[in-house]
Amino acid sequence: MNDPSGGESPLSRRRTALLWIACGTAVLSLAGLVLSTMIKSPAQLAAETSAPERTDLTATVEERVLRETVVLRGTVVQAQALESTPTSVFEADKLVVTGARAKPGDWVKEGQVVGEVSGRPVILLRGAFPAYRDIRPGSTGKDVTQLQKALRSLGYTVDDESTMGGSTKAALRKLYNSLGYPVPDTGAADNEAVAQARARVKDAKRILAQARGATPPAPAAITAAAEGVDQAEDALEELVAKTGTMLPLGEVIFVASFPARVSQINRTVGREVQAPYLRLAVGKVIVSGEVTGADPRGIEAGQPAELTIGTESFPSKVTAVAEKAPAQATEEGTSGDLGTPGFTVTVTPDKALQTELIGEDARMTVVVRNSQDPVLVVPVAAVSAGADSATHVTVVGADGQQRIVAVTVDDSGDGYVAVSSDELHAGDAVLVGVP
Known part of the structure; x- marks a missing residue:
């Protein structure tokens, strides 16, 4: 009931006071609860900050092939490098770069022109050994x-001709015509000689x-004329066999296998080769x-060996190990750093790698030794030696009891060692350390 003067009645004031007292009590209770969780006794603090109980570190005895591996970093490359430089060019007095048809990084194929030297093509053809002379008719x-x-x-x-004969010359002419270059031949003098022989x-x-056609016929004249035709045709055939289309030394590079990839090429037009x-x-x-x-x-x-390229693995084999050639001292005689000794290791995968992988980094894991048959192995840290040099391991039973077992140590590899003992079996737990 309100006071007629507008103020709170005595009853309302008492209710408000009781409400405030209840709230304060709740706050104090909550604060006490929080403080009780934060305040710890000395015994609790000691228990929580004390070091954990010591536990044994163990490893399981395994039966498997023991391997020793060497891991090194490699790069995906092609097996061979081929270098070539034109030494002469058909009807050219000077060897000058006059055009480029390929650039470093390009894949090239047989029959392709990779560049021009003194206006003539440099053609790639399939072959196991380099050109060493002009291939002339009759060669x-x-x-x-x-x-x-x-x-x-x-x-x-x-045709199956043993020389640079008619069918070979015809094929060469077709090749040059398809590439858009004049067909090389043995020269103007030979061409003139052939023309005269044909005449x-x-x-x-x-x-x-x-x-x-003479009347009356003259048999002797006919015979002589026929012999003259035979002689002229034989002379022409002999001359044609030794002249005409040829393959200049400087216009072909024989490559053992394709596709091939350009590592370097002289592309500066106007520069001497x-x-x-x-x-x-x-x-x-x-x-x-x-x-x-x-x-x-x-x-x-x-x-x-095993190759790892990205996330893929490839079974492989070591195909070559070659000592690196040492660096040479300078002409001035300064000794300097003649290079770090080392060996180049080549690994070939069992299945061919894609050419798209060339240039990628690879992890090479080479198995340099293995036990052939499965043996008992333990981590190297599990083996100890006593004062008498006898070796042993400590076997930890399921109940935590430990016993010393004498072992004979054999090969080691990749952090493990082969051991043998009548008292040791695969699956046993051996001590490798105590924290």
């Missing part, structure tokens, strides 16, 4: 056979025709890495 030899195989590989028809054949045939004009990476896709030091750490050709 014989393994370079001629290689050229014929290369032309057949491009789809041209070449003599024509004249001889005309004389023969006149002799046969300097060695090397062209450098190609060819052959299988492999991984090459290096081991530093005076020995290859047990790595040998034929050992199994």
Whole structure:
């Protein structure tokens, strides 16, 4: 009931006071509860800050093939490097770069023109050994056979001729015409000689025709004219066999396998050709890495290996281990740093790698030794030696009891050691340390 004067009645004031007292009591109770969780006795503090109880560190005895591996970093590359520089060019007095058709990093194929030197093409053809001479009409030899195989590989028809003969020359003419370059030949003098020989054949045939058409016929004249035709044709055939289309030394580079990748090429138009004009990476896709030091750490050709490229693994084999050539001292005689000794290790995967991986980093894990058959192995840290040099391990039972077991130690690898004992079995727990 309100006071008629407008103020609170005595009853309302008492209720308000009681409400405030209840709130204060609740706040104090809550504060007490929070403080009780924060305040700890000395015994509690000692228990919580004391060191944990010591526990044994154990490892399980395993039965498996023991391997020792060497891990090194490698790069995906192609197996071979080929360098070539034109030494002569058809009808050119000076070797000058006049055009470029490829650049470093390009993949190139057989039959492709990679550049121009003194206006003439530099053509890639398939072949196992480099060109060493101009291949002229009538030439014989393994370079001629290689050229014929290369032309057949491009789809041209070449007869089984033992020399640089008519079908080989015809195929070469088609190749040059397809590339848009004039066909190289043995020269103007030879061309003129062939033209004259053809004219003599024509004249001889005309004389023969006149002799046969004479009235009355003169057998002796006909025979002489026929012999003249045979002689003229034989001379022409012999001349044609030694002249005409040829393959200049400086216009072809034989490459053992394709595709090939350009590592370096002289592309500066107007500059004289300097060695090397062209450098190609060819052959299988492999991984090459290096081991530093005076020995290859047990790595040998034929050992199994594993390549890891990105997230993929590839079973592989070591195919070559070669000592790095030491750096040479300068001409001034300063000793300097002649380079760090080491070995180049080549690993080839069991299945061919894709060329898209070239240039990628790879992890090379080489197995330099293994036990062949499964053996008992424990971590190296589990083996101890006493004052008498006898070796042992400490076996920890399921109940935590420990017992010393004498063991014979054999090979080690990758942090493990092979052990043998009649009292040790696969699955046992052995002590490796106490924290």
